[in-house]
Amino acid sequence: MKKIAPGPDPDEGIATVSDRTLRTLLGYQMKRTFNVIQSDLSRTLKPFDLRMLTYTALILIVDNPGLRQSQLAEAMDIERPNLVVIVDELERRDLILRDRVESDRRAYALKATLAGRRLCEKAVAAVTAHEKLLLKGISPDALTTAMKVMQLIESNRLREA
Amino acid sequence: MKKIAPGPDPDEGIATVSDRTLRTLLGYQMKRTFNVIQSDLSRTLKPFDLRMLTYTALILIVDNPGLRQSQLAEAMDIERPNLVVIVDELERRDLILRDRVESDRRAYALKATLAGRRLCEKAVAAVTAHEKLLLKGISPDALTTAMKVMQLIESNRLREA
DNA sequence: TATTGTTATACTCTATAACTATA
DNA sequence: TATAGTTATAGAGTATAACAATA
Numbered sequence: 001m002k003k004i005a006p007g008p009d010p011d012e013g014i015a016t017v018s019d020r021t022l023r024t025l026l027g028y029q030m031k032r033t034f035n036v037i038q039s040d041l042s043r044t045l046k047p048f049d050l051r052m053l054t055y056t057a058l059i060l061i062v063d064n065p066g067l068r069q070s071q072l073a074e075a076m077d078i079e080r081p082n083l084v085v086i087v088d089e090l091e092r093r094d095l096i097l098r099d100r101v102e103s104d105r106r107a108y109a110l111k112a113t114l115a116g117r118r119l120c121e122k123a124v125a126a127v128t129a130h131e132k133l134l135l136k137g138i139s140p141d142a143l144t145t146a147m148k149v150m151q152l153i154e155s156n157r158l159r160e161a
Numbered sequence: 162m163k164k165i166a167p168g169p170d171p172d173e174g175i176a177t178v179s180d181r182t183l184r185t186l187l188g189y190q191m192k193r194t195f196n197v198i199q200s201d202l203s204r205t206l207k208p209f210d211l212r213m214l215t216y217t218a219l220i221l222i223v224d225n226p227g228l229r230q231s232q233l234a235e236a237m238d239i240e241r242p243n244l245v246v247i248v249d250e251l252e253r254r255d256l257i258l259r260d261r262v263e264s265d266r267r268a269y270a271l272k273a274t275l276a277g278r279r280l281c282e283k284a285v286a287a288v289t290a291h292e293k294l295l296l297k298g299i300s301p302d303a304l305t306t307a308m309k310v311m312q313l314i315e316s317n318r319l320r321e322a
Numbered sequence: 323t324a325t326t327g328t329t330a331t332a333c334t335c336t337a338t339a340a341c342t343a344t345a
Numbered sequence: 346t347a348t349a350g351t352t353a354t355a356g357a358g359t360a361t362a363a364c365a366a367t368a
Contacts, residue, residue, distance in 0.1 A: 026198060026292050026295070026296075027195070027198045027199060027202055027213060027217075028217060029308055029311050029312065029315075030191075030194070030195050030198060030311065031195065031213075031238070032238050032311075032315055033191070033311040033312075033314050033315050034188070034191050034192065034195050035238050036314055036315050036317075036318045037187060037188045037191060037314065038188060040318070040319060041188055043319075051357085052188060052192075053357090053358080056188075056189060068326080068327095069326075069327065070325085070326065070327080077192070077193050077196050078358085078359075078360095079359070079360060079361080080326080080327070080328085081327085081328070081329080081330090081359095081360080081361085082358070082359060082360080083327095084327070084328060084329085087327095104325095104326080104367080104368070105326095105366080105367060105368085106325065106326040106327070106366065106367045106368070107325090107326055107327080107367095108326085108327075131187050133317060133319065134187070134314050134317045134318075134319075135187075135314065135317070136317055137313055137317070138310055138313050138314070142306050142309065142310050143310060145303050145306045145307060145310075146306060146307040146310035146311070147190055148303065149299055149303050149304060149306075149307035150190050150191065150193075150194040150307070151190065151194075152296075152298055152299050153194050153197055153198065153295050153296065153299070154190075154193055154194050154197050156197075156294060156295045156296070156297050156298070157197045157201070157295075158201060158291075158294065158295075212334080214334090214335080229349075229350095230349070230350065231348085231349060231350080239335085239336075240336070240337060240338085241349080241350070241351085242336095242337080242338085242350090242351070242352075242353090243335070243336060243337080244350095245350070245351060245352085248350095265344080265345075265348090265349080266343080266344060266345085266349095267342095267343065267344045267345070267348065267349040267350070268344095268348090268349055268350080269349080269350075
């Protein structure tokens with residue numbers, strides 16, 4: 001139980017987050033934890049001039065050559081218009097290319113350049129090392145369970161009302 | 162393994178998110194899951210004219226009468242300036258009050274009004290019902306483990322570099 | 323008609339510095 | 346001098362409508 005508020009007498013009573021609050025605020029702990037991961041990631045990626053979104057996009061393009069923008073947007077769970085600036089930035093820095101698809105000239109096949117693959121490897125190594133610290137004291141089993149829980153929540157996503 | 166990209170021949174090969182990607186992208190699954198919870202929450206709270214932040218603030222004030230703004234900001238893991246508009250909105254709608262603290266006239270003691278407590282109960286009921294759907298198929302043990310993992314990650318937060 | 327990528331735009335959330343009034 | 350709350354502001358992330366080119 002987390003103590004967050006002093007009672008009427010600052011030196012005495014301490015109010016707490018109620019059990020009710022903890023039970024109902026599924027998003028509460030999740031957001032706090034995500035903030036920790038996000039801010040750690042931002043700091044780790046700063047030397048590479050990457051943010052969480054550009055880092056994620058770069059990894060997915062490196063690992064899935066030929067990916068189209070609409071597929072990448074879906075994989076990253078963001079809207080297509082918001083992906084454009086991310087791909088723009090990676091392309092401007094010559095980390096990826098937009099190749100026209102011959103069979104469908106509306107689409108682009110995204111591919112990482114050699115520079116993109118190299119930066120990706122370095123960034124992944126740095127992030128992996130950092131995450132080891134964040135995951136200290138957590139058993140592999142517990143982590144696996146947590147990942148499964150998150151995947152289940154995602155698969156329970158409600159179809160648009 | 163998640164299929165996200167068609168190979169050279171759309172009808173044939175399917176690329177996948179590599180094991181490497183899944184291992185290194187701790188934030189990847191977390192963000193997707195958080196998006197699901199967040200967007201479900203937004204939809205659920207719309208009838209009450211609440212957002213995740215105003216909802217969280219309201220619950221914490223209802224459950225911790227006398228809370229000060231700086232404590233609330235810390236509990237919500239947001240900066241003080243960003244809390245001001247949230248508290249403003251709740252106060253404008255007469256869901257909470259800013260009571261001056263006699264012993265420290267710089268601070269406010271936040272308290273929910275009757276209307277605030279009533280709206281809170283209704284919103285919590287709606288959210289709880291929705292979350293039951295999101296958590297379908299997840300055992301209580303697994304959920305507990307997932308929550309513990311998140312708390313451990315949070316406690317491993319690195320001090321500012 | 324429908325889809326891919328794009329532009330424009332608006333809204334929310336976040337982060338920082340500087341101010342005021344109290345301590 | 347330090348702290349609680351505030352203002353102003355800038356930067357990210359997100360969501361929607363509408364467009365051109367192509368299917």
